[in-house]
Amino acid sequence: MTSVRDRLSTHQPTFPGVAPRPTAAAPVAAATTAPPKPAADVIVSLQQVSKIYPNGSHALADVNLQVRRGDFLFVTGPSGSGKSTLLKLLYGAERVTKGSVIVQNQNLAELRGNRLSLLRRRIGVVFQDYKLIPRRTVSENVAFVLWAQGVARKEIQRRLIPTLKMVGLQDKAHCFPDELSGGEQQRVSIARAIVSTPPILLADEPTGNLDAENSWQVIKILKKLNSIGITVIVTTHDEHLVRMSNHPVVQLRNGRLFPVKH
Ligand SMILES: Nc1ncnc2c1ncn2[C@@H]1O[C@H](COP(=O)(O)OP(=O)(O)OP(=O)(O)O)[C@@H](O)[C@H]1O
Ligand SMILES: [Mg+2]
Numbered sequence: 001m002t003s004v005r006d007r008l009s010t011h012q013p014t015f016p017g018v019a020p021r022p023t024a025a026a027p028v029a030a031a032t033t034a035p036p037k038p039a040a041d042v043i044v045s046l047q048q049v050s051k052i053y054p055n056g057s058h059a060l061a062d063v064n065l066q067v068r069r070g071d072f073l074f075v076t077g078p079s080g081s082g083k084s085t086l087l088k089l090l091y092g093a094e095r096v097t098k099g100s101v102i103v104q105n106q107n108l109a110e111l112r113g114n115r116l117s118l119l120r121r122r123i124g125v126v127f128q129d130y131k132l133i134p135r136r137t138v139s140e141n142v143a144f145v146l147w148a149q150g151v152a153r154k155e156i157q158r159r160l161i162p163t164l165k166m167v168g169l170q171d172k173a174h175c176f177p178d179e180l181s182g183g184e185q186q187r188v189s190i191a192r193a194i195v196s197t198p199p200i201l202l203a204d205e206p207t208g209n210l211d212a213e214n215s216w217q218v219i220k221i222l223k224k225l226n227s228i229g230i231t232v233i234v235t236t237h238d239e240h241l242v243r244m245s246n247h248p249v250v251q252l253r254n255g256r257l258f259p260v261k262h
Contacts, residue, residue: 038102043069043200043231044090049099051085051255059085061255063099067233069199072226074242075235076260077252083235086252087202090233091123092116104199121149124193124201124230128208130185132177132192138164139173142191149196163195167221183214190221194230201225203234207241219245 038045044067051060059082067073075083088094089101092108101108106119132141139160146156164170167187177185186206193201203222207215219234219241226232236242242249249260 038066038105041068042066042102043071043104044233045100045102046086046089047100047102049089049101050097051082051089051094052097059255060089060252060257063255063257065250065257067231069231070226070229072223072232072245072247073234074245074247074249075233075252076237076239076242076249077235079237081252082255083252084204085255087125087204087233087235090200090202091120091125121196122198122200124196124198126186126189126193126201126203126206128205130177130182130189132185132188134177137174137176138169138180138188138191141177141188142195145192145195159195163191166194166224167191168217181214182209183211183217186210186214186218187221190218190225194225198230200231200233203232205235205237207236207238212240215241216244 046063046065049060049063052058075086077083085094089096090103104122111119142163143156143160161170164173167190169184169187172180172184207218210218222232222234251258251260
């Protein structure tokens with residue numbers, strides 16, 4: 001299998017049977033043609049992606065990355081290097097300034113409204129600060145996602161317990177977030193992210209507020225989810241965790257992406 005390192009490049013990405021993209025010097029008309037389609041098992045593809053925020057802040061520059069179905073990828077890098085921006089582009093919370101982002105064969109630049117919402121349902125997202133609803137129980141926090149999608153009550157009940165079991169919280173189903181430890185709250189947020197069985201899970205500094213033991217527990221759950229086929233992309237500052245986990249790593253530095261040697 002090709003390594004993530006092979007799939008990363010700072011030069012023009014190429015795909016079988018597809019002509020290379022025009023260079024920066026090519027005419028504007030050529031640069032606006034549709035981006036080449038990624039290979040079939042590529043679930044996330046960034047091609048020459050740059051992101052400049054409206055205030056002029058350059059967050060990402062010429063990022064190329066391909067993630068295959070079933071990969072587990074760590075994205076590391078110092079504060080302000082563009083990690084959260086990268087994930088935001090993948091779930092459509094931000095749009096690229098230049099280049100293209102293709103997720104599950106859909107070019108995010110072309111998605112609006114309903115079609116964007118439908119794609120987002122197929123992407124689980126976990127944040128450093130959990131983002132749980134305070135006055136709802138663990139079960140309600142997790143069920144809310146399905147309820148909002150119009151899933152029937154019976155089906156919600158059917159999915160809830162196995163999902164809570166997956167993150168080891170079946171005994172906390174009726175607790176409120178403020179009755180849980182930080183590690184437990186993060187596990188609720190993972191349950192919420194996966195209850196609709198998305199093929200991709202994005203986690204932005206999921207261990208940022210946790211001690212070493214809880215951090216490792218969270219990574220073990222992400223590994224377990226990856227072992228059942230979910231593609232996982234995790235940003236982290238924690239070099240130790242990355243070394244222990246033994247998964248491919250890329251690093252952002254000043255908005256540029258580099259492969260990391262093990
Ligand atoms: N909404 C925004 N508007 C303007 N600039 C932003 C915005 N969000 C991020 N930035 C800038 O983009 C750059 C990358 O930010 P980003 O949040 O992606 O970094 P990060 O690697 O996730 O950092 P951290 O490790 O601190 O979370 C930074 O210079 C930041 O100030
Ligand atoms: Mg961040």
